[in-house]
Amino acid sequence: MLNLLNVWFKIVRKNITYKYLSIMLMVFLLSLLTTYLLTDRNIVLSIIIIYVFISAILFGRLFIFHKRLLESNTYDLIKLKPIHPLLGLLIYNQNPLDMFIIFPILIYIQIKNYIVINQKR
């Protein structure tokens, strides 16, 4: 799993340019500032709102990619890979920002594995 993400990161790394990074950083800071002011200067709430907002956009993009694959019947090929279809979508979507979604999934998998191992004991 970690090796797969490592390969994914190596592939999407070439999409991360200085221009891309600076635009993303600017959008992020501006959004953070706006939410910070709108939430009566509550920084924790602002970060949560920004995170939910970015995740929603990323899921939207992922949904469009999913629809595109469904239209061409290519989604079937992802379903036949021995990984979770959502992870397959994230891998083939090649969007570096998907890291925002992948991190919680990784944490979820780690927690799930931990629970399973403890239950077996």
Next chain:
Amino acid sequence: MDKAIIMDHVSYDNYLSDVSLTIQKDEFVGIVGDSNKSSILKVISGLSKITSGFVSVLGYDPYLKSFEYLKKISLLMEQEEIYFNEILPIDLLKITKEIYSISTREFNKNISELIQYINDPNLLNSLIYKPEILLLDHPNFDLEPVYNYHKKYRSTILISTDKIDDLVNIVRRVILIDKAQIVFDGAIDDIFTKFATEKIIKAKLSSNIDTKSVETIGTVKKYIYPYIYISVPKSVVSFAAAELIQNLPVTSLDIEELPVEEIIKNIKDNA
């Protein structure tokens, strides 16, 4: 010999009706016929859920899509693979390596072996983890590398295609599908000796002709200027082709096997 695929009285919506077949390990089978032939591959791969009957592939229920099962099969479909086109072939291979948990040593060994005779990146990507069953749905590449792969690794291979010509000298066994049912399951040679005893000569003409002048050579199947399709017995095909070139204003000439629909019609007439 071990059985790789067992389908027993399988029905799947209107696409398959009471289909039963057994495919042994290391068999190379061609599936030809109407549009329902891809449904067999979809049922075997686990993409489609059957409405009745029993399917077992390598002892697994394909529809459950267990990871152990998915690591043993590979399905290559005809449609343009969007993500395949956007990712460099080498990156795609690296992703496949990690998805199928292949060790670096095995990965390098497999690449160096397969690259010698496979030059299609999608096919290479499907075979890099050496699946036990390879399913090819309307492959648009040369089948010779697939044949060589089968000869070397003895894996079970199923190919669905529209043209039976593609399978000549490649497969021994052919399954013909018509209206969701199997109408023939046997040796490809049997088809050509019993049900496809004629060949089609497709000639391109430089000027319009009267079809009556061709009737001495063979049966005119279709004539849409500039193309004429003439059916002739296999034993006299070279003679008929020579006759055509001599007597008609032919600019190009092609000899093809009978279309699948006609072979199916012949099989049904014989039955």
